[in-house]
Amino acid sequence: MNIQYEEPTLSSSYSVVGSFPKSFGYGLEDQDLDPEDSSPSTSKPRILLMGLRRSGKSSIQKVVFHKMSPNETLFLESTNKIYKDDISSSSFVNFQIWDFPGQVDFFDPTFDSEMIFKGTGALIFVIDAQEPSESDANQRPACPSKRKSCCLRMKPDDDYMEALGRLHLTVSRAYKVNPDINFEVFIHKVDGLSDDHKIETQRDIHQRANDDLADASLEKLHLSKIYIATDSSPVDMQSYELCCDMIDVSSAIIKLNNTTVLYLKEVTKFLALVCILREESLIDYNFHCFRKAIHEVFEVGSLFEGTIWRPAGSSSSKQASLKSVVLNGSAV
Numbered sequence: 416m417n418i419q420y421e422e423p424t425l426s427s428s429y430s431v432v433g434s435f436p437k438s439f440g441y442g443l444e445d446q447d448l449d450p451e452d453s454s455p456s457t458s459k460p461r462i463l464l465m466g467l468r469r470s471g472k473s474s475i476q477k478v479v480f481h482k483m484s485p486n487e488t489l490f491l492e493s494t495n496k497i498y499k500d501d502i503s504s505s506s507f508v509n510f511q512i513w514d515f516p517g518q519v520d521f522f523d524p525t526f527d528s529e530m531i532f533k534g535t536g537a538l539i540f541v542i543d544a545q546e547p548s549e550s551d552a553n554q555r556p557a558c559p560s561k562r563k564s565c566c567l568r569m570k571p572d573d574d575y576m577e578a579l580g581r582l583h584l585t586v587s588r589a590y591k592v593n594p595d596i597n598f599e600v601f602i603h604k605v606d607g608l609s610d611d612h613k614i615e616t617q618r619d620i621h622q623r624a625n626d627d628l629a630d631a632s633l634e635k636l637h638l639s640k641i642y643i644a645t646d647s648s649p650v651d652m653q654s655y656e657l658c659c660d661m662i663d664v665s666s667a668i669i670k671l672n673n674t675t676v677l678y679l680k681e682v683t684k685f686l687a688l689v690c691i692l693r694e695e696s697l698i699d700y701n702f703h704c705f706r707k708a709i710h711e712v713f714e715v716g717s718l719f720e721g722t723i724w725r726p727a728g729s730s731s732s733k734q735a736s737l738k739s740v741v742l743n744g745s746a747v
């Protein structure tokens with residue numbers, strides 16, 4: 416496939432360049448810039464969205480960052496060239512996202528993996544977890560990994576086998592060029608699955624993806640989590656979406672009409688706490704303790720060259736990493 420590039424249409428978003436310091440590992444060093452692309456946006460932290468065709472990459476990008484309604488994504492056309500989008504809605508969210516076409520051919524000479532992966536902070540690989548339709552299942556291609564161990568584990572109704580093969584190829588290729596990339600796996604389109612099935616799918620994908628890495632002696636490569644932390648209560652989508660939207664607004668406390676309060680507080684320049692509370696009473700004191708504890712963790716982390724916050728195999732420049740908003744799915 417011939418790779419082409421499409422520049423962002425959001426020209427106004429060029430005004431703020433690089434909210435993440437380069438030392439956080441998400442920026443391009445000057446010498447890494449593509450000589451043919453001199454736009455200032457290239458110095459921003461960069462996230463790649465990859466995955467099979469129709470897995471939902473563009474939908475995630477449009478719904479999360481451009482407020483497109485999920486129904487409208489039905490009419491999105493297939494992406495046929497890399498689409499670069501500048502995201503800079505607040506000081507917390509300021510980076511560049513590159514949406515890739517589904518079938519990237521890594522062996523195509525026009526695919527410049529050095530240029531693409533070198534300056535990348537995170538690669539989000541999207542997997543469509545939907546049940547395959549009968550006709551899809553019949554037309555499913557052979558397992559791309561062509562490894563016996565993988566095919567032996569295949570269940571007849573697994574639709575994500577091809578995606579897993581592609582995931583493996585993608586991360587091993589990217590890791591070779593840049594071992595500092597954060598790899599995130601996003602299990603998407605789980606709306607049609609039962610709660611049990613969702614958990615089983617996540618467990619299965621997690622297991623298989625890591626087995627594949629182990630088979631290839633790439634244990635050092637970590638598929639990390641998108642969330643930094645969340646409480647253990649079941650996810651209620653409405654509250655979750657409210658919390659996501661909160662990141663976009665400047666006000667710190669919003670009273671909801673049902674005696675609860677939506678609360679946003681900055682922990683560090685790159686980390687925010689968003690929560691829904693019944694009462695405000697002790698939150699300031701609790702938050703103070705929480706922030707102090709987080710700072711202490713960062714301090715200890717830097718003493719030990721970032722071993723607490725840093726996935727194995729990455730550089731010490733990764734103590735803070737950009738955490739993406741997730742939509743209708745979960746992270747492995």
Ligand SMILES: Nc1nc2c(ncn2[C@@H]2O[C@H](COP(=O)(O)OP(=O)(O)OP(=O)(O)O)[C@@H](O)[C@H]2O)c(=O)[nH]1
Pocket residue numbers: 466467468469470471472473474475485487488489490491492493494495515516517518603604605606607743
């Ligand atoms: N059921 C369901 N469908 C979704 C979801 N997100 C996206 N889709 C649908 O998936 C289809 C493909 O979405 P795209 O965003 O175009 O997928 P893509 O990965 O960008 O596709 P390519 O550009 O071909 O690589 C569209 O019809 C979307 O409406 C979701 O959360 N649930």
